[in-house]
Amino acid sequence: MTESLRIHIKVNGRPESAEIAPNLMLVDFLREHLGLQGTKLACDQGACGACTVLLDGRPVTSCLTFAFAADGADLQTIEGASRDNGTLSQVQNALHDCGVPQCGFCTPGMVMMMEGFARQDPLPPGQTLETWMNANLCRCSGYQGFRRALDQLANEAGNP
Amino acid sequence: MTALPNTLAHVGRSLADVNGHDKLTGAARYASDFSLAGMLHAKILRSPHPHARIVSIDASKALAVPGVVGVVSGEDLSGLDHTYGMFIRDQPVIAVDKVRFAGEPMAAVAAETEELAYRAIAAIHVEYDVLPAISCIADALAGNAPPLFDGRLHPSSLQPPPLCSSWVQEPAPNILFDFSYSFGDIEALFAGCAHISEDRFTLARQSHAALEPHVAIAFASDHEHVEVWSNNQDPFLLREDIARIFGLSAENVRFHAGLVGGGFGSKSYCKIEPIAVLLARKTGRPVRLALTMAESMMTVCDHPAEIRLRTGVSASGETVVRDAVVELDGGAYADASPSVAMRMGTRFNGPYRWKGVRTRVRVIRTTTIPAGSFRGFGMGHVTWACESQMDMIAGRIGLHPAAFRAQNFLDPGSSGAPGERVLDCDLTEGFNAVRNRIADKTTSANTNRGTGFAVACKGGGSSHRADARIDIHPTGDVTLAAGVTEIGQNTRTILTQVAAEVLGMDTARIRVVNIDTHSTPFDSGTHASNGATVAGLAVRDAATKAAAEVLLFAAGRLQCRVEDLSFRQMLIVHGSASYSLSDLIDPTMKDNPASFSGAASVQTPGGSLFWMPIWTVAEVEVDDETGIVRLTRLINAADVGRAINPQRCISQIEGAAAQGLGQALFEDISYRNGQPLTATPLTYRMPRLADIPADFETIILEQGRGPGPFGAKGVGESGNLTIPAAIANAIADAVGARVMDLPMTPDKILRAIRAKAGASPSGR
Numbered sequence: 001m002t003e004s005l006r007i008h009i010k011v012n013g014r015p016e017s018a019e020i021a022p023n024l025m026l027v028d029f030l031r032e033h034l035g036l037q038g039t040k041l042a043c044d045q046g047a048c049g050a051c052t053v054l055l056d057g058r059p060v061t062s063c064l065t066f067a068f069a070a071d072g073a074d075l076q077t078i079e080g081a082s083r084d085n086g087t088l089s090q091v092q093n094a095l096h097d098c099g100v101p102q103c104g105f106c107t108p109g110m111v112m113m114m115e116g117f118a119r120q121d122p123l124p125p126g127q128t129l130e131t132w133m134n135a136n137l138c139r140c141s142g143y144q145g146f147r148r149a150l151d152q153l154a155n156e157a158g159n160p
Numbered sequence: 161m162t163a164l165p166n167t168l169a170h171v172g173r174s175l176a177d178v179n180g181h182d183k184l185t186g187a188a189r190y191a192s193d194f195s196l197a198g199m200l201h202a203k204i205l206r207s208p209h210p211h212a213r214i215v216s217i218d219a220s221k222a223l224a225v226p227g228v229v230g231v232v233s234g235e236d237l238s239g240l241d242h243t244y245g246m247f248i249r250d251q252p253v254i255a256v257d258k259v260r261f262a263g264e265p266m267a268a269v270a271a272e273t274e275e276l277a278y279r280a281i282a283a284i285h286v287e288y289d290v291l292p293a294i295s296c297i298a299d300a301l302a303g304n305a306p307p308l309f310d311g312r313l314h315p316s317s318l319q320p321p322p323l324c325s326s327w328v329q330e331p332a333p334n335i336l337f338d339f340s341y342s343f344g345d346i347e348a349l350f351a352g353c354a355h356i357s358e359d360r361f362t363l364a365r366q367s368h369a370a371l372e373p374h375v376a377i378a379f380a381s382d383h384e385h386v387e388v389w390s391n392n393q394d395p396f397l398l399r400e401d402i403a404r405i406f407g408l409s410a411e412n413v414r415f416h417a418g419l420v421g422g423g424f425g426s427k428s429y430c431k432i433e434p435i436a437v438l439l440a441r442k443t444g445r446p447v448r449l450a451l452t453m454a455e456s457m458m459t460v461c462d463h464p465a466e467i468r469l470r471t472g473v474s475a476s477g478e479t480v481v482r483d484a485v486v487e488l489d490g491g492a493y494a495d496a497s498p499s500v501a502m503r504m505g506t507r508f509n510g511p512y513r514w515k516g517v518r519t520r521v522r523v524i525r526t527t528t529i530p531a532g533s534f535r536g537f538g539m540g541h542v543t544w545a546c547e548s549q550m551d552m553i554a555g556r557i558g559l560h561p562a563a564f565r566a567q568n569f570l571d572p573g574s575s576g577a578p579g580e581r582v583l584d585c586d587l588t589e590g591f592n593a594v595r596n597r598i599a600d601k602t603t604s605a606n607t608n609r610g611t612g613f614a615v616a617c618k619g620g621g622s623s624h625r626a627d628a629r630i631d632i633h634p635t636g637d638v639t640l641a642a643g644v645t646e647i648g649q650n651t652r653t654i655l656t657q658v659a660a661e662v663l664g665m666d667t668a669r670i671r672v673v674n675i676d677t678h679s680t681p682f683d684s685g686t687h688a689s690n691g692a693t694v695a696g697l698a699v700r701d702a703a704t705k706a707a708a709e710v711l712l713f714a715a716g717r718l719q720c721r722v723e724d725l726s727f728r729q730m731l732i733v734h735g736s737a738s739y740s741l742s743d744l745i746d747p748t749m750k751d752n753p754a755s756f757s758g759a760a761s762v763q764t765p766g767g768s769l770f771w772m773p774i775w776t777v778a779e780v781e782v783d784d785e786t787g788i789v790r791l792t793r794l795i796n797a798a799d800v801g802r803a804i805n806p807q808r809c810i811s812q813i814e815g816a817a818a819q820g821l822g823q824a825l826f827e828d829i830s831y832r833n834g835q836p837l838t839a840t841p842l843t844y845r846m847p848r849l850a851d852i853p854a855d856f857e858t859i860i861l862e863q864g865r866g867p868g869p870f871g872a873k874g875v876g877e878s879g880n881l882t883i884p885a886a887i888a889n890a891i892a893d894a895v896g897a898r899v900m901d902l903p904m905t906p907d908k909i910l911r912a913i914r915a916k917a918g919a920s921p922s923g924r
Contacts (some may be wrong), residue, residue: 010173023275037193039184040421041451042371043841050371066182080187092184096176099807100817103419103648104183105371111184134848137841139422140648142814143849 293834344516372421619768643683731889801866
């Protein structure tokens with residue numbers, strides 16, 4: 001692959017520009033070119049969701065997304081999930097309160113899936129965060145911590 | 161939770177994971193995030209054939225790919241002690257002369273980028289002389305099966321067999337290990353039984369499928385030294401393996417381990433590390449060998465098995481005698497199979513009283529993925545067969561399955577077999593905890609709804625050595641070093657709580673360091689649910705010693721007796737005065753310590769150090785037209801002795817239960833024509849959130865008899881053991897059909913329902 005192309009992406013609000021190979025995957029662009037290693041490469045087949053990032057607010061598996069497909073996009077990764085002052089976001093706080101991280105390898109993808117859902121406006125009809133989270137695998141837990149966190153988020157939404 | 165009274169400050173509290181913030185923000189670093197300057201990237205060429213002689217390997221075209229720095233194959237192993245395996249060393253680092261499973265490493269390439277390494281392995285030409293595949297136990301035992309090995313015994317480090325047992329290593333070309341165990345006069349006992357049940361059960365090939373694939377980064381600064389960063393669960397065992405294979409001094413082999421993205425047994429013992437070291441020594445550059453998850457699934461799995469049980473009970477329903485004959489499909493190589501066979505072979509008594517138990521466990525070689533250690537170490541196999549059969553026997557003799565179990569439970573303080581550790585839990589209390597929470601079928605309006613019980617009791621903590629060191633710094637900060645790896649069981653959090661309790665200090669000021677075999681205290685491996693218990697004891701003792709060092713030093717400075725001092729909240733209290741550590745550091749003196757250190761080592765004996773009981777009730781709905789099972793309710797209770805961290809105990813049991821649910825209903829790497837059909841994350845079905853019943857409860861019992869710090873015991877391997885049998889029993893309760901082969905997929909359930917409809921009812 002000798003040809004290359006230039007892409008411009010806003011990553012966590014910061015403009016990035018890079019010369020990349022056309023076959024470069026988004027997860028490798030993030031981890032290797034930008035050094036954003038919070039996004040995890042696990043199954044490499046779009047089956048587990050550990051590499052989930054938000055492309056223009058929509059969750060995608062970055063292992064199956066070409067980096068060039070993100071040209072011109074606004075990308076959010078786990079490194080941008082916390083509040084600007086560095087404290088945990090509402091989603092992260094709920095996961096923390098509910099004792100979620102075990103090995104932690106699925107956690108960044110889970111956080112981004114939940115953040116992605118929280119940013120849906122309007123909410124996709126008939127869809128729930130619980131159904132969205134079926135896209136993400138966790139092998140350590142029985143998903144109960146995630147369920148408790150979903151309940152906590154729903155309570156917080158109901159009682160702002 | 162049935163809790164012990166708790167006057168402790170840190171133990172018994174659900175402290176959040178000490179690395180939780182980093183894991184939630186993406187700041188946590190794993191071995192797969194590690195890199196070194198000038199690092200090469202490696203990929204492995206894997207055999208497409210399950211069984212073949214290697215005629216030739218031509219890597220010249222691969223070496224000609226620009227950016228390719230080194231290629232290794234079986235030829236590069238000459239002069240090395242090139243095989244490994246936990247007890248029987250039969251697995252070559254890379255295939256030599258022959259391949260024995262589809263996916264076996266044939267060669268490996270190190271190149272400037274991973275992409276180039278992929279291109280290079282595609283350019284390696286291998287000529288194979290293809291041999292017949294042996295895909296299952298029956299094929300391996302058939303008279304015309306081709307031998308996988310030439311019949312010579314492999315080097316081994318097998319220990320003498322445990323009490324009442326014997327073993328034979330490699331008795332035949334396709335039999336790796338033959339283990340026998342017996343107590344009681346078996347045939348005489350059967351002759352006296354009123355009812356004898358004979359049943360056959362099978363298990364499929366379950367994959368660990370940890371989310372972080374195996375990774376190893378190796379660097380050989382010269383021919384005598386090797387440094388490796390890996391996500392193996394056993395850095396200290398790996399150090400010995402690498403030293404032996406490459407003829408190095410163990411002191412010159414250095415392993416690093418940090419956070420590990422899940423293990424479940426898949427990262428135990430030697431795996432891919434020697435290939436990374438081989439390439440690093442050949443190229444003189446750091447080499448990163450990172451498998452894909454699909455490759456990890458081809459590296460190790462759990463054992464498919466066939467279990468035949470003959471069980472005799474008295475007229476009144478007393479469990480009397482059991483004879484178990486097991487064939488384990490060990491795959492192509494030994495890995496941990498002999499150890500699994502031995503553990504399993506001594507545990508067919510389960511949680512009940514018997515006058516005699518006889519077991520024979522044979523590990524059969526097939527041309528499939530090597531099977532190794534998996535959460536539960538064979539106890540899941542035992543429980544699937546025995547707890548299914550308990551319900552079948554109860555049905556045949558007209559007892560309620562719960563009552564049949566309850567009348568035969570071992571009593572606390574009694575021993576289930578000669579030489580076995582006495583029971584350190586109350587089986588009846590635990591069983592009642594789940595039994596009282598669920599109604600019998602008769603109260604349910606839905607005729608296709610049923611409930612099922614299962615109980616198991618796994619031993620843990622045996623033959624383990626864990627060392628720990630605590631350094632109290634004059635700033636009041638504490639460093640905790642222990643050789644147990646953090647693989648998602650939140651051991652670092654547990655050990656932090658133990659140290660904080662002993663030292664009477666804030667957990668936030670304790671830092672658990674990554675493992676470096678040059679400086680971290682020894683640990684014989686993260687296995688057998690031993691972290692909180694055995695490493696926990698070492699940390700407790702190390703913290704006690706470090707605090708004593710503080711007081712000894714303070715007594716010297718304050719010119720008083722040690723007995724007059726106490727140490728709480730990082731303050732030395734002397735009468736009404738109190739001093740911080742820095743108060744006592746006198747800059748004019750030359751004997752100020754850099755830190756106050758305490759080191760401790762705990763060695764546990766062979767046999768179980770503690771019992772991990774698990775009591776389960778499952779409730780299902782069965783669609784008798786489609787065979788689809790819906791798990792509607794799942795309740796587990798476990799005795800943890802004392803919960804150092806209740807939330808972490810619950811997480812372990814819940815997570816294990818989800819793995820058991822997958823094993824029960826869909827997980828299976830199946831084979832056809834010698835090729836694995838489902839050894840990829842996309843094709844291997846694992847539990848997702850929607851598979852978990854909405855009504856899913858975990859009850860933590862603190863029965864207070866654990867040998868660990870503050871009465872704790874391990875909990876990591878119990879939650880999965882009972883789930884398949886509890887679900888099978890619930891299906892039988894719901895529709896009267898019995899499935900005896902895992903996973904219980906809809907086709908098997910339909911077949912069982914139809915078989916029942918076609919046959920006269922004979923028990924449940």
